[in-house]
Amino acid sequence: MPGSIRLFVTAPLHQGAELAATAAQAHYLGTVMRRTAGDEVLLFNGNDGEWQARIATLRRGAASFVADRFIRPQATEPDLWLVFALLKRDATDLVVQKATELGVSALWPVLTARTNAQRVNLARFHAIATEAAEQSERLTVPAIHDPRPLSALLQDWPAGRRLFVAAERVAAAPIVATLEPAGLLIGPEGGFAPAELDAIQGRPLVTIVTLGPRILRAETAAIVGLARLQGAGSG
Amino acid sequence: MPGSIRLFVTAPLHQGAELAATAAQAHYLGTVMRRTAGDEVLLFNGNDGEWQARIATLRRGAASFVADRFIRPQATEPDLWLVFALLKRDATDLVVQKATELGVSALWPVLTARTNAQRVNLARFHAIATEAAEQSERLTVPAIHDPRPLSALLQDWPAGRRLFVAAERVAAAPIVATLEPAGLLIGPEGGFAPAELDAIQGRPLVTIVTLGPRILRAETAAIVGLARLQGAGSG
Numbered sequence: 001m002p003g004s005i006r007l008f009v010t011a012p013l014h015q016g017a018e019l020a021a022t023a024a025q026a027h028y029l030g031t032v033m034r035r036t037a038g039d040e041v042l043l044f045n046g047n048d049g050e051w052q053a054r055i056a057t058l059r060r061g062a063a064s065f066v067a068d069r070f071i072r073p074q075a076t077e078p079d080l081w082l083v084f085a086l087l088k089r090d091a092t093d094l095v096v097q098k099a100t101e102l103g104v105s106a107l108w109p110v111l112t113a114r115t116n117a118q119r120v121n122l123a124r125f126h127a128i129a130t131e132a133a134e135q136s137e138r139l140t141v142p143a144i145h146d147p148r149p150l151s152a153l154l155q156d157w158p159a160g161r162r163l164f165v166a167a168e169r170v171a172a173a174p175i176v177a178t179l180e181p182a183g184l185l186i187g188p189e190g191g192f193a194p195a196e197l198d199a200i201q202g203r204p205l206v207t208i209v210t211l212g213p214r215i216l217r218a219e220t221a222a223i224v225g226l227a228r229l230q231g232a233g234s235g
Numbered sequence: 236m237p238g239s240i241r242l243f244v245t246a247p248l249h250q251g252a253e254l255a256a257t258a259a260q261a262h263y264l265g266t267v268m269r270r271t272a273g274d275e276v277l278l279f280n281g282n283d284g285e286w287q288a289r290i291a292t293l294r295r296g297a298a299s300f301v302a303d304r305f306i307r308p309q310a311t312e313p314d315l316w317l318v319f320a321l322l323k324r325d326a327t328d329l330v331v332q333k334a335t336e337l338g339v340s341a342l343w344p345v346l347t348a349r350t351n352a353q354r355v356n357l358a359r360f361h362a363i364a365t366e367a368a369e370q371s372e373r374l375t376v377p378a379i380h381d382p383r384p385l386s387a388l389l390q391d392w393p394a395g396r397r398l399f400v401a402a403e404r405v406a407a408a409p410i411v412a413t414l415e416p417a418g419l420l421i422g423p424e425g426g427f428a429p430a431e432l433d434a435i436q437g438r439p440l441v442t443i444v445t446l447g448p449r450i451l452r453a454e455t456a457a458i459v460g461l462a463r464l465q466g467a468g469s470g
Binding site: 094098101102103135136137138174212214215216217220223224227228230231 | 329333336337338370371372373409447449450451452455458459462463465466
């Protein structure tokens with residue numbers, strides 16, 4: 001259904017469900033997309049699959065939907081986390097958007113020795129991820145966690161989840177597709193500090209991987225690493 | 236040699252070669268990077284490998300280098316073309332930058348039925364590609380061709396070069412790595428028109444491929460497609 005407007009909602013979806021739009025969705029529908037009451041949209045909430053719905057009411061700043069028809073069931077999505085050192089704002093935004101398009105289930109921004117501390121607007125990240133999920137026809141929006149130090153995240157890394165770490169200028173195995181629960185760790189533009197790399201390599205479940213002979217920007221490394229981890233048919 | 240300044244030059248490189256910097260390079264070295272005469276840089280020209288050079292002279296708006304030491308020979312790079320429908324300016328810039336990082340040898344912007352005609356600044360594309368080549372430690376800068384209609388490009392497509400075409404919402408084989416001369420064709424945001432897709436599929440050497448279940452933005456599709464075509468160890 002190319003061209004359909006897809007929106008993420010938080011309320012339960014079922015036949016006949018009545019849902020309120022957010023103010024931003026109402027603005028988007030009425031002012032940006034020039035839709036009116038009676039027009040159809042697609043809705044998903046991360047749990048109940050995808051539903052065709054119609055706009056029941058639409059006026060300045062407020063709208064509501066009624067779910068009409070079940071379109072497709074909630075599907076299994078990749079269990080893939082992206083752990084990335086915070087970058088400059090534009091690069092971080094790009095990572096959030098592209099990682100969402102590529103299907104990651106969770107985003108973990110981390111602070112590393114060479115990460116310049118910065119304020120992070122999680123609501124902004126969530127808005128970027130939601131829009132990317134809507135456009136990419138995902139049925140979920142990835143979880144986006146509060147930034148934390150890399151060392152703390154490594155300390156709490158869950159058993160059973162492999163962590164692939166993209167490294168430059170080292171001999172390492174190429175990154176290959178996996179279907180297991182996994183994470184991909186991308187360092188900051190300046191790379192990991194030597195002590196960080198030692199700590200990373202000392203953890204269980206860590207695999208150092210190379211993305212190839214050229215030196216990629218951090219945001220490119222995130223996209224390329226995710227594309228390769230997901231394999232040819234699943235990204 | 237992390238952190239070294241790498242610059243693309245057009246003059247021949249050999250032991251003792253004296254080269255003039257461009258005005259932009261002189262500004263970058265002196266004003267942005269605060270380098271002075273005697274400091275070292277790395278130079279490449281796409282033919283003669285990589286050379287360590289020192290800044291021989293540096294004053295406002297002008298600089299020169301002397302090549303001192305051969306660092307590494309010109310290596311074979313992927314023979315991979317990216318053919319892409321022109322996008323909005325930011326997205327096109329991103330494609331040029333990321334495709335260069337990913338090692339493409341030539342960029343072919345094309346006009347399709349759903350491409351909004353636009354002016355293109357090839358010098359700007361070349362500057363973006365040159366900077367990306369310098370930072371990614373490539374030894375070449377990709378060729379960037381004048382935009383032309385997709386139909387004309389297909390008509391002139393060289394024998395022996397496979398063209399992978401990323402398609403959405405169709406049953407197709409997943410994209411996999413290739414070491415042969417190849418091209419990747421990415422359509423505009425609205426997709427190819429049906430008549431275009433027929434014409435594409437009617438050409439020899441064309442393989443329709445899928446990038447996965449989600450709908451990727453055009454610039455994401457370009458990056459993901461190139462990452463997968465290059466395989467795990469070569470990108």
